[in-house]
Amino acid sequence: MTYLKITDLQKHYDSYHALRGINLSITEGEFVVFVGPSGCGKSTLLRTIAGLESSNGGTIELDGRDITELASSKRDLAMVFQSYALYPHMTVADNLSFALRLAKIPDAEIQEKVRSVSASLQLDPLLERKPKELSGGQRQRVAIGRAIVRQPKVFLFDEPLSNLDAALRVQMRLELARLHKKLGTTMVYVTHDQVEAMTLADRVVILNAGQIEQVGTPLELYRKPNSRFVAEFIGTPKMNLIPADKITHKEDEFIFDLFGHTIHFPANRIKGEQPDSVIVGIRPEHLSLVAENGDLTGRIELVEHLGSEAYAHIQLQNDQTIIVKAGARTELKDGQEVHINVDVQEIILFNNKDQVISVIPEEA
């Protein structure tokens, strides 16, 4: 059931079209993450939902009510900001209770709510402190607490973890995931960090240049991207993209050459007409290093050891570099000649308009 519905949302700045017709439906209790490169409009979209930016067309409906023109104070949404935006002159307790006091809720009830939130976020020892006496992680928890205490219809998060150091970020990410499980409230989360997007989201919305590129579960986006943009954006290290040549069309096969190695691609995995030019996308983990008789050969340029795995950057004959995932204890040396096997099953094909034209075979 649709809870938050965005229809053809438009936003113009003076000379800049920030949102170009956003359509999105979010169901109740869902954790939706907006992700995209800088300037793609993800923060603008969130701020427009929050009512901090006015829209120039389209509608936003929340729980069956049109809130497009409503003041943000009346939308019943809570937002956690990147800078935390705690009120500097108030104690943590006053920060938590600010919205409740404005809403003229009885004192006893306020105290009860503040107490339960501060207990669940371990803020009890900090209640009498001012924000500047807190560490980054503590401020973040207060900001989240301030949002929770109001029991809003939707939580909005605007890159809430980007000011934290790496270790704390991982910890807060887990806490957020737990929180969502516990509260079951709809959450909309903006980030530029695809790891946050992949780990937190029920559904990820990938934005590019003010438009939605693709919406789907993290795994869907990873395995079945709609476009080259999504394929390249999701996944670290990036997907390898190699132009194919010597294309031959056959009744049941689509045949092309990848640096001299001929690949037979089943025709039933091609959407529509067989194209005349094609770019082959393959993720590093679907390439493997073999001793001999590989599909491709190349020379190792650099090996990145990550402990649990290693990524080899390999230069192919035509100077193109591809990345191959190798085992953790690989004995590869720079400059070494290697053979690479390609897992044809996992190949994704793009046409010259950067659209995906291949279908992943359904697992039997």
Next chain:
Amino acid sequence: MKRSITRLLMAPSVILLLVWMIIPLSMTIYFSTIRYNLLYPGQNNFVGLMNFEFFITDPGFIPAVANTLILLLSVLIITVVLGVILSALIDKPFFGQGIVRVLLISPFFIMPTVNALIWKNMMMNPVYGIFAWISNSLGFEPIDWLSSYPLMSVIIMVSWQWLPFAILVFVTALQSQDTEQKEAAQMDGATGFHIFRYLTIPHLARPIAVVVMIETIFLLAVFAEIFVSTGGGPGYDSTNLAYLIYNQALLQYDVGVASAGGLFAVLLANIVAFFLIRAVGKNLTV
């Protein structure tokens, strides 16, 4: 060795500053203890604390102290309250914001003497002043501001002069206020008034303290406006300490009593500073 060189190098400026301060102060103290009237040259005998007695028992003394404090507090309240309100109003972008800001700041560039002349002759004059014209066109008797409400006239002039300073400080301070905090408050259901009350005012606590302290220094010594407009009168109705001292020294030619008055003014300034800093200093530690 190193320390003595540092001291040696600093010595010239320290000594200069010390001399700069010590000589006028000690001369004032010296003059305040001798008989020093320009009408009786040569009779400069030591008189002890008699000059202080003369100054304190002067019929103008009590009104002058009262007027100094009333002037100080009124102008402080007017400039801080109006300053905060006006700066909050012009903080949001609107058409003509630049011009409005410049106009609001510009009275600060007008020298006190000219300021007093403008108010005396163009605004408050009972015959051809703008206030008189307004009164006349509404069918009221024009008010002779300078003789009917002398102290209030001075307060208006000085406030007009110092409001721009307050606005300048507050506008700058408001620009450093975090917009995300205001947005967070909006999301929390705060109205514009709530944001002003719970975020803007606390944010301005420190600038307010600064404005109060700096204005206090200058307002205790207001002179030009009184000299040009009311001349301290009628009677002692608009005489403050600075004007009373001037009156003693240059109208009654009694340098000794004027010096005693000057020392009393230093004392008063310290007392006022002590209370004001205690009152607003709390905000400085935030």
